[in-house]
Amino acid sequence: MSRRPKGPQAALKTGGYHLVAGGISVLWLLPILLVVVTSLRTFDDVAANGVGSLPHSFTLGNFAQAWIDGGEFQAMVNSLVVTIPAVIITLALGAISAFALSRYDLPFRRTVLLVMLAGNLLPPQILLVPVSKMAEMLGIYDTLGALIGVQIGFGLGFYTFVLYGFMRAIPSEIQQAAVIDGATPLQIFWRIILPLTRPALASLSALAFTWVFNDLLWSITVIRTDTKMPITSALLGLQGQYVSQWNVIAAGSVIAAIPTVAVFLRFQRHFVAGLALGAVK
Amino acid sequence: MTATLTAPAVAPPSAAGPRRRRRTLSPTLLAFVLVPLLVETLWVFWPALQGVYLSFTSWDGVSPAVMVGFGNYAELFSDPTFGRAFLDTVLWLVLFGGLSALGGLGMALLLLKDRRGVGFYRAALFTPVVFSLVATALIWQAIYQPDGLVNTILGALGLDSWQHSWLSDANTALYAVIVPALWRQIGYIMVLYLAGLKGIDPTLYEAATVDGASRWQQFTKITLPQLSSVNSVVLSVIIIDSLRSFDVVWALTRGGPYHSSELLSTYMYSTAFQSLRLGYASALAVVIFVLAFGVILTYLVRAFRDADA
Numbered sequence: 001m002s003r004r005p006k007g008p009q010a011a012l013k014t015g016g017y018h019l020v021a022g023g024i025s026v027l028w029l030l031p032i033l034l035v036v037v038t039s040l041r042t043f044d045d046v047a048a049n050g051v052g053s054l055p056h057s058f059t060l061g062n063f064a065q066a067w068i069d070g071g072e073f074q075a076m077v078n079s080l081v082v083t084i085p086a087v088i089i090t091l092a093l094g095a096i097s098a099f100a101l102s103r104y105d106l107p108f109r110r111t112v113l114l115v116m117l118a119g120n121l122l123p124p125q126i127l128l129v130p131v132s133k134m135a136e137m138l139g140i141y142d143t144l145g146a147l148i149g150v151q152i153g154f155g156l157g158f159y160t161f162v163l164y165g166f167m168r169a170i171p172s173e174i175q176q177a178a179v180i181d182g183a184t185p186l187q188i189f190w191r192i193i194l195p196l197t198r199p200a201l202a203s204l205s206a207l208a209f210t211w212v213f214n215d216l217l218w219s220i221t222v223i224r225t226d227t228k229m230p231i232t233s234a235l236l237g238l239q240g241q242y243v244s245q246w247n248v249i250a251a252g253s254v255i256a257a258i259p260t261v262a263v264f265l266r267f268q269r270h271f272v273a274g275l276a277l278g279a280v281k
Numbered sequence: 282m283t284a285t286l287t288a289p290a291v292a293p294p295s296a297a298g299p300r301r302r303r304r305t306l307s308p309t310l311l312a313f314v315l316v317p318l319l320v321e322t323l324w325v326f327w328p329a330l331q332g333v334y335l336s337f338t339s340w341d342g343v344s345p346a347v348m349v350g351f352g353n354y355a356e357l358f359s360d361p362t363f364g365r366a367f368l369d370t371v372l373w374l375v376l377f378g379g380l381s382a383l384g385g386l387g388m389a390l391l392l393l394k395d396r397r398g399v400g401f402y403r404a405a406l407f408t409p410v411v412f413s414l415v416a417t418a419l420i421w422q423a424i425y426q427p428d429g430l431v432n433t434i435l436g437a438l439g440l441d442s443w444q445h446s447w448l449s450d451a452n453t454a455l456y457a458v459i460v461p462a463l464w465r466q467i468g469y470i471m472v473l474y475l476a477g478l479k480g481i482d483p484t485l486y487e488a489a490t491v492d493g494a495s496r497w498q499q500f501t502k503i504t505l506p507q508l509s510s511v512n513s514v515v516l517s518v519i520i521i522d523s524l525r526s527f528d529v530v531w532a533l534t535r536g537g538p539y540h541s542s543e544l545l546s547t548y549m550y551s552t553a554f555q556s557l558r559l560g561y562a563s564a565l566a567v568v569i570f571v572l573a574f575g576v577i578l579t580y581l582v583r584a585f586r587d588a589d590a
């Protein structure tokens with residue numbers, strides 16, 4: 001496909017393109033570079049030369065400090081304890097409801113689908129006070145269980161909607177054959193529809209992992225105790241604990257970003273497809 | 282459809298027609314719909330109704346809630362912080378929303394064609410999307426420090442007089458918070474537009490080129506009209522995201538200094554969980570809901586239309 005640029009004019013145009021696109025990319029990556037560099041500098045260096053200066057030192061100690069003294073280890077464990085079950089359960093619930101609603105002519109199925117989607121579109125603010133009070137009443141306030149619960153409930157509508165669109169597109173002949181063979185809905189779901197939905201599930205898992213892992217609002221609403229905080233709210237704690245020790249805060253930010261960056265790099269294609277899947281439907 | 286009596290009929294979208302059929306509803310399917318619906322009812326629908334109810338009360342969360350009718354809503358009108366937060370939210374919507382849409386579309390157009398380096402450029406713009414807004418905020422907080430990168434660069438350019446405490450000056454705080462939010466949002470919007478642009482039939486452009494249409498004419502007469510459905514998605518995403526924006530503001534300024542970067546979302550949160558005025562905070566939340574309502578409705582109407590497409 002790639003044609004060699006012919007004249008000097010074409011070469012100039014190509015050069016200009018890369019200058020603009022490359023310039024913007026560098027500008028975009030600069031803050032990331034900066035935080036990585038800052039996380040590797042010593043406090044004395046940052047204090048003496050400023051956060052914006054070139055590095056004059058190198059240390060890995062900030063990571064240890066954020067990880068152990070800053071409580072990020074515990075916070076990371078908490079985040080994963082919340083995120084992994086929340087993603088699995090939400091997608092499981094989303095998949096079964098999308099299956100029933102898309103593959104069977106149930107009464108009010110479109111209404112149910114849209115009501116579920118509408119729940120996900122609500123501004124979370126309207127739920128904050130009642131959810132925190134409800135968690136208190138249920139005796140699960142300030143537990144990771146409450147956070148898992150609200151993440152599942154609030155995300156469900158979106159995943160159901162996306163999976164509905166995906167399952168709807170599967171030809172009905174496959175299923176009809178199975179029905180004639182006497183397969184139950186459960187068998188049809190597990191053996192036929194679910195395997196065909198795998199690409200959408202992969203995309204949504206990558207997306208859901210990032211969303212739940214990166215959430216701040218729900219975690220500061222239902223969790224109070226420092227040792228139960230997931231990584232995002234722990235990072236805010238770090239910001240208060242290490243005021244103007246930018247080397248430690250930077251290390252903490254890098255640590256907090258590693259899991260989602262890893263998921264993104266590992267599932268890049270699914271991830272980007274997932275974003276488009278949700279929106280361009 | 283008559284072949285199976287017990288198994289529910291598979292829904293062939295067109296052939297079946299809307300005629301009602303007698304059949305026994307499989308308990309499995311009933312559970313498949315009801316269990317998720319119950320979970321969402323418990324965590325979303327029921328709390329949402331309670332939220333509306335609480336907006337008509339005065340409540341500190343400890344003593345019993347007192348009904349005050351529309352008292353909270355009346356108070357909104359005389360609350361200067363609410364006015365400020367409302368205007369800031371509108372400004373946020375226009376600047377954050379408008380610039381992320383323009384930036385996202387611009388970058389998608391620039392990075393649409395597959396050529397050398399494009400993969401890297403796209404990845405560079407997209408990378409911030411995977412960071413949490415809190416991590417994003419902390420990165421930018423360091424950049425905005427008096428001895429941070431922005432001021433260092435200004436100093437190096439001889440623009441010392443422009444140096445500034447960006448986040449602690451009431452005149453610049455809101456704009457300083459919008460920049461990191463944009464940094465993270467533009468890559469996301471770009472992905473949406475890239476998907477939309479790739480869906481445009483290339484023969485349209487070929488025909489236009491044959492007819493002698495200029496680049497600009499092709500953009501206004503083909504690209505923009507073809508993008509209309511993506512545009513409406515982007516519009517919904519932008520409005521919903523703007524009204525939800527909280528993390529980045531909370532992490533950078535907590536809405537300060539002097540409420541200068543206060544959004545309705547941050548004001549609602551601090552009213553609820555710091556001032557413990559749960560009724561008034563619920564009224565603020567209802568205002569946010571009302572603002573979002575139009576968008577939610579149009580989004581749902583489109584979803585309803587597409588649901589059986």
